[in-house]
Amino acid sequence: MKMIEYSTNTNLLERTEFKYPLQDINKPNLFRNLYPYEEVPKIAFNHRLVPIGMPKEIWITDTTFRDGQQSREPYTTEQITTLFDYLHRLSGPKGIIRQSEFFLYSKKDREAVYKCLEKGYEFPEVTSWIRASKKDFQLVKDIGIKETGVLVSCSDYHIFHKLKMTRQQAIDHYLAVIRDCIHFGIRPRCHFEDITRADFYGFVVPFVLELMKLMEETGVPIKIRACDTMGYGVGYPGATLPRSVPGIIYGLRHHAQVPSELIEWHGHNDFYRSVTNGSTAWLYGASSVNCSLLGIGERTGNTPLEAMIFEYAQLRGTLDGMDTTVITEIAEYFDKELGYKIPPQTPFVGKNFNVTRAGIHADGLLKNEEIYNIFDTTSLLNRPPRVAITNTSGISGIAHWINSYFSLVDNKALEKNHPVVVRVKQWVDKEYESGRVIAITDQELEKVTMEAMEHYDAIECEEAI
Structure with a gap:
């Protein structure tokens, strides 16, 4: 050598x-x-x-x-x-x-x-x-x-x-x-x-x-x-x-x-x-x-x-x-298939790794998801950023959840002052005022949002008549 x-x-x-x-x-x-x-x-x-x-x-x-x-x-x-x-x-x-x-x-x-x-x-x-x-x-x-x-x-x-x-x-x-x-x-x-x-x-x-x-x-x-x-x-x-x-x-x-x-x-x-x-x-x-x-x-x-x-x-x-x-x-x-429970905050694979609960963060996501998302998780992981609705989520968080859950983009996306968003926010506030401490489930929010959309459509029809 x-x-x-x-x-x-x-x-x-x-x-x-x-x-x-x-x-x-x-x-x-x-x-x-x-x-x-x-x-x-x-x-x-x-x-x-x-x-x-x-x-x-x-x-x-x-x-x-x-x-x-x-x-x-x-x-x-x-x-x-x-x-x-x-x-x-x-x-x-x-x-x-x-x-x-x-x-x-x-x-x-x-x-x-x-x-x-x-x-x-x-x-x-x-x-x-x-x-x-x-x-x-x-x-x-x-x-x-x-x-x-x-x-x-x-x-x-x-x-x-x-x-x-x-x-x-x-x-x-x-x-x-x-x-x-x-x-x-x-x-x-x-x-x-x-x-x-x-x-x-x-x-x-x-x-x-x-x-x-x-x-x-x-x-x-x-x-x-x-x-x-x-x-x-x-x-x-x-x-x-x-x-x-x-x-x-x-x-x-x-x-x-x-x-x-x-x-x-x-x-x-x-x-x-x-x-x-x-x-x-x-x-x-x-x-x-x-x-x-x-x-x-x-x-x-x-x-x-x-x-x-x-x-x-x-x-x-x-x-x-x-x-x-x-x-x-x-x-x-x-x-x-395997019944293995991944801790929800685990990076990249946990169910909550790109979910925010803070209202101020949700407001940022609503304006531009890059503010609070690590990268384009939708294209790279097929995981769009989401918002979990709690008493701190705020109206921006609710608007983001509705748009994400119902795939409302561009001109179909709801602003945070939209009547549907406001109605859902009122329901969420009542839940926590009555003593609720856990997050709102997606199933609950889907039901309340659908009802709010039906109510909004009915009002628009009446105004058109």
Whole structure:
């Protein structure tokens, strides 16, 4: 390996060879200064900054049928194939949703894999996930999947306390399974579980360097998935490892010499950081962010796939052909077919994400919806902005609700001083004056509005006579 090479990213000569021997310690390093179990975890800073290095190409991978099934009742085969169809449609012509990973353990899991493979989609590619055991590997071999994830837990919490191994024993164990994958023509994707509590330069980088040597010897690409299993990752500039997302991604790229297209981030939302950390991983050099639909996953969940669709669009300035109205169809499918109740304020998919209750906001929507709507949710999500009618909605809110609900646009739209709007407002006021505390339902408002319209039409007819 050359000591110095010219970088096409920075247009500078850069050192490319680094020596990071494995630190095969006798006692686990649990980073108690950052993770005192009896207290809230600490975020420390060393003020070391690493450069942003957005890859030329970025994409999304899906774990709805793997990690997403670890916190809810298993999907049926039909439900999996339906959701897989949605992912394919959402992915668009460029295949922004590149892969989807599956369990293989039950007969139902394997049946779903076969049915998804039969669809013949290029994107998402069907991949699997196994533990680092020869028994699990046999499942991948039998089905004939081209790539599989392999669990390679990397923190001393797992190596010493779960696997009951030393660091060297863990590496030897992992490498044996990864070599088996390559021997049988299967691309390995190494899941570095709990990387945000791992000794990055004492274990992670030395192990990854071994994997990069193996990749060079065999010519088979080996992916590195950095798994923030407990959601400890932070994107703050200057934060210390192992919590620093920029530090982890930069370290994999620069010190372990992993190409961006082989680096994937997998985050959890325990500290509300999954989306920000996913975007940070992209910014600092990971091509791929692993997500699940609606963020459903272990404990607080994974990075929501629909959120990263819009992060992608904001960072790239384009949706690259992705049909985001499919997101609304997915949300409706979870609600109506799967009985999954999405919290109503959830961005992009909750029933109230673009609904306003404040009268002053409703007045703004009535004049120009751009004032209080994040983007054209009608065209991008097939979700027009709406107003929920309460005692604070005001007459503007009622006018907006009527126009939206009855699709009254242009010269047919009712102004807030229209007699129909005024009559409905009077009814709403009476409801709350009599002690009502909950919002008015759409069904109630439809009935009252229809009655007001009939009354208005009758008056107009009388005046015409």
